[in-house]
Amino acid sequence: MGNASSKNNGKALGLLLEKVYRGGGYDFRDYKRGTVTRRLQRRLYATGATSYEEYTHFLESHPEEYKNLADDLTIKVSGFFRSSQTFQQVARLVLPRLVAHKIKRGERSLSLWSAACARGEEPYSIAIMLADFLGSQLAEFDISIHASDINRQALAEAEAGIYLPKEVESLPPPTLANHFSRNGEGYTVNSNIRHMVSFSYFDLTLATPPPFTAIDCAFCCNILIYLQRQLQEKVLNLVYDSLTTPGYLVLGEVETPPDTLRSRLECINAKAKIYKKV
Ligand SMILES: C[S@@+](CC[C@H](N)C(=O)[O-])C[C@H]1O[C@@H](n2cnc3c(N)ncnc32)[C@H](O)[C@@H]1O
Missing domain, CATH: 1.10.155.10 (Chemotaxis receptor methyltransferase CheR, N-terminal domain)
Incomplete structure (x- = not known):
């Protein structure tokens, strides 16, 4: 063999x-x-x-x-706050601008997309980050985190939201205590976090536009590395087109955006590859 x-x-x-x-x-x-x-x-x-x-x-x-x-x-390896640097920079550089922009316009809805969500660790981390950032203001916002993938097994596990102790061990104790509940041998993501996230099957490589539009912030992390350059561009164009203006694109530390997209993106943080649609 x-x-x-x-x-x-x-x-x-x-x-x-x-x-x-x-x-x-x-x-x-x-x-x-x-x-x-x-x-x-x-x-x-x-x-x-x-x-x-x-x-x-x-x-x-x-x-x-x-x-x-x-x-x-498909490789579904992921982790909560997998790149802590990336999440820290999103919380520091993106969320304050995004929330201020919404408040200024009298809007209270936030729409985010985890474009290759694997077993849910990334979209749940986004939800936890938002809950921690907004604090008591959380209830005032209508938050939708769309999470999609093509690995149906991963999507089913993500929807269940149950993780083994070793999968949550890197989380700071307050995060674990505030956002997870002990469930037998494992940990379940609390319902207020789960309700922000909706999972669905969506293939980034097909020419079909995503059902998610007017996205304020899209995460497209640790997926482009598996694709050849031409396909990377196609996928990124699709994710880019889903963004509203101003909309943010988070690629994380591992990915490198193709040159063709750089002229349409303002770099917010070079290391975490955070961009703003221009
Ligand atoms: C390594 S995981 C990354 C998970 C998460 N974004 C992270 O950074 O930890 C890659 C994910 O991309 C998904 N994937 C691969 N090809 C895809 C496609 N064409 N459309 C959507 N998701 C895809 C895989 O199923 C897998 O769950």
Whole structure:
């Protein structure tokens, strides 16, 4: 099994990914090939296929395998306040401006988007950050945090909002005490935080515009790194177009925005890659 990729050339892989797109609706054609081939090996192993061709045939007779493949090809590793620096800078540089802007216009609604939310740690961290920032003013605001992903397993776990002790251990004790409840062996996100977040399936790579518009602040973190440059630009354009003006884009420390987008973004913080739509 381990040498399946050596038996198969790039053409066979290209044909397989084309099949996955046409048959399953998942577009991994422009993901970085290294990650895709490594992860595909798992599915070949799980299904007993010894080559990409065999796996392609397996997909034809087992359409439920498309979902397993999509779940395995996507990397759902995340964490609460995964990049603490990024969240600190959003709380310091974005939230005060955003809230002041809303108050000045007599508005009390805030709309945010976690564009690749994995198991929910990112959108719940955004909700916690907002709750802590707004304090007693929280009840005056109508907050919608849209959280989307293509990993259905991750979305189901995110919706449940239950985490293992090791998944919350990096949180400061007051954050854990204020926003989580002990639930048997695990911790559940408190309902006031959960009610701010709504989860849905949305594929960033398809040309369909997102159902979320007029977004005040979009988080698109640790997803572009898996995509080839051209697809990164397509995804970022889509996220950019969902923003209102002024709207903020948070890419986090790992990502690098393509040059083509830089002229349309004002850099607010270079390290955390926080931008404002201009
Ligand atoms: C490494 S996690 C990042 C989670 C979170 N944003 C963070 O920074 O911790 C990458 C997520 O991107 C999701 N993903 C991959 N391709 C996607 C696509 N085309 N549309 C939406 N989400 C996608 C994966 O399912 C996975 O949950």
